[in-house]
Amino acid sequence: MYALIVIISIIFFISCLLFLDYQLGKRNHIKNLRFLDFEPTTGDYNLYTNGDQLFTDLFDDLRHAKKQINVMFFIVKDDDISHELLELLKKKAQEGLRVRLMVDRIGSFRINKATVKQLEQAGIEFTFSSTPKFPFLYYRIQRRNHRKITIIDDEIGYVGGFNMGQEYLGRDAELGNWRDYHLRLIGDVVKDLQITFFDDWYLNTGESYDHIPEPTSEGSKEVEITSTDGGQLEDVFMTLIQQAQDEIFIGTPYFIPSERLMKALLSAMDRGVDVKVIVPMKADHLFVKEAGLPYLSRVRKAGGEVYFFDLGFYHAKVIIIDQELCDIGTANFDRRSLFLNKEVNTLIFNKRFVMDLRLAYLRDVQDSQPFDDHYTQLFNLGTKIRIGLAYLVRPLL
Structure with missing residues (x-):
């Protein structure tokens, strides 16, 4: 009995410490939010929904790089496609190009000291992003850099939902085919991706950026980069939802909105807006x-x-509003992206592109099962218990 009391006391004490760490860390985070406020600019883009074509084009652009390469991923794994990326970056560094590689410390935990040493010996400038440390260790563990950005020769940018791993090519036996959205960008918009990259680079290396070259091509379509650091993303999504008059299409792997966003969606439906949501089975x-x-x-x-x-598996992060504009990026429609993670999204205002994206979204609807009365009947006791447990940890999901 005494031993049980001691164990319960220890668990309670540790829980209190974690709660205090989280609350103090959250207060410090909110006090020091970094929001890169970009204006609408111009660019041109290609959309990828398939990892094979994305990585083919990305690697081809990397091979043809002439000056410098800046790469940021949330996840780089220890598998064939990740090795191919790292070997290609090492080769370009050995050719004399300036190559920077930044990955999230926890998301890319498989990159070990030996790998880092090999990268640096090849001439790559490497850093981990968002390394957890004191104070507020527990809170910092939750704060991830979820951005995925590649910039090549100051001219070509990639941004979106794909990380670097075999499952993103649909080669995971359990998850199967992988649906995601990623963009290849050219034009003035690439400079805003560069600024986002170098802001993170500075925070993790102390190396500031003095001058970012203007891309030689301007682009012909209106786009806007939104780089958020937790907190501001809720306002971005609120603006999109509140301006909708006809329809809101949301695609996300995790649908765990804030209550403020949930009420905004319900209000949109009250005024007659057609709301559709796709999530993975x-x-x-x-x-x-x-x-x-x-x-x-x-x-x-x-x-x-x-x-x-x-x-x-459905990993796309997309919001389509009124067949007029869309949001594609790294941010999920969940609490972690809204309030904890660093994210980067692209707003696109080109009606023709939005219509094509809308058709792709509706094709995904055809490959989905509706959440109807039959599905709700499948909720068993185990699911209800997990729903209750999930409610307790929503801020971390």
Whole structure:
């Protein structure tokens, strides 16, 4: 009995310490938010929904680089496609190009000291981003740099949802086909991606950037980069939802909105806006599906349409408003992206592109199962218990 009391006391003490760490870390984070405020600019773009074509073009652009390469990923793994990227970067550094590589410390935990040493010996400038440290260690563990940016010769930019790993090529036996969205950008917009990259580079290396060259091509379409550091993203999404008059299409692997965003969606449906949400049928993390089910149920009950993508894993992050504009980037529609992570998204105002994206979205609807009465009947006791547990950890999902 005494031993049990001691164990409970220790657990309670540790829980209090973690809670205090989280709250103090959150206060410090909010006090020191970094928001890179970009104006609408111009650019041209290609959309990728398939990892094979994306990595083919990305690697081809890297091979033809002449001056410098800046790469940032949330996840780089220890597998064939990751090795191909690292070997290509080493080769370009050995050719005399300036190559910078930055990866999230926890997301890319598979990159070990030996790998870092090999990269640096090849001439690559390498740094981990968002390394957890004191004070506020527990809170900093939750704060991830979720951005995925590549800039080549100050002219070509890549940004979107794909990380570097075999599953992003659809080679994971459990998750299967991988649906995601990624952009290849040229034009003035590339400079804003550069600024985002170098802001993170400065925070992790202390090396400031004095001058970023203007891209030689301007681009012909209106675009805008939004680089958020937790907190501001909720306002970005609120603006998109509140301006919708006809339809809001949301694609996300995790649907765990803030209550403010949830109320905005319900209000949009009250004024007659058609709301559709696609999420994956399969879950790739513990509790994320269960955490989203109550919100998805509220959307459905309010008259919205909810679909579970069933042709592999759905990792796309997209919002389409009124067939007029869209948001594609790294941010999920969840609490972690809204309030903890560093994210970077691209707003596109070109109606023709938005219409093509809308058609791609509706094709994904055809490969999904609707969240109808039959599905809700499948909720067993185990699912309900997991929903309750997921409710407790929503801020971290």
